Amino acid sequence: MPIDEHLVRPKRRDAALNNERLVQAAREVFARQGLSATLEDIAKHAGIGVGTVYRNFASKKEIVETLYDAAIDSALADAQTALEIEDPWVAIVSFFEVTAANQAQDRGLCETFLGHDGFGPNEPIAEKLVAVLSPLFDRASQAGVLREGVTVTDIGPIFAMLNSVYRMSNARPDLWRRYLALMLDGLRASDRPALPLPALDVASFKTALSAGD
Incomplete structure (x- = not known):
């Protein structure tokens, strides 16, 4: 028996709208509550039943990965934009400031990058981060503006430390800027002594980032 397309198309359109609404709701909930937010929280925020969530996404992990794909592309685009800045030190500062500002506004984004609650970059994505940021x-480093021993893998621990500041910033949302400035001062070449320990090598960095995968 032929299927009446007029009966099928509205259903498909509704499904697409529900999916878009869910993704947007998840983005807003994770930004505010972090990755500890539940599917029920997302459904409530979207104004739909939790059953609809499960019909669109098999798990919270699937939703996080959907959002994370877009987030990693945005972070890599920011790095590429920073490379277009002529001054090598200003380029480094720009990358950190833009990335930190995005993470400060989105707890879920920050926690995803740091591999919290079982979520995080997989190894291929970690490799891509290293390739783009190196x-x-x-x-x-070649321009002599980075402190000796500083390398791309230092970004993980730096953003992990900033994450603690984001959590303290309810009264002062821009408090992280003070501590980023202190950290950047520590990265800049000067007459300071050599760093006491080497940075993570690339293999260890990828393992650390993908620990939650």
Whole structure:
């Protein structure tokens, strides 16, 4: 028996709208509550039943990964934009400030990058991060503006430390800027002594980022 397309199309359109509404609701809930938010929280925020959530996404992990794909592309685009800045040190500062500002506004984004609650970058994505960001750090190092021993893999621990500041910033949402400035001062070449320990090597960095995968 032929299927009446007029009966099928509205259903498909509704399903697409529900999916878009869910993704947007998840983005807003995770930004405010972090990755501890539940599917029930997302459904409530979207104004739909939790059963609809499960019909669109098999798990919270699937929703996080959907959002994370877009987030990683945005972060890599920010790194590419920073490379277009002529001054190598200003480029480094720009990358950190833009990335930190995005993470400060979105707890879920920050926690995803840091591999919290079982979510985080997989190894191929970690490799991509290293590949895109290495030229930024290599250029600054060759220009003599980075402290000796500073490398691309230092970004993980730096953003992990900033994450603690984001959590303290309810009264002062921009408090992280003070501590980022202190950290950047520590990265800049000067007459300071050599760093006491080497940075993570690339293999360890990828393992650390993908620990929650």
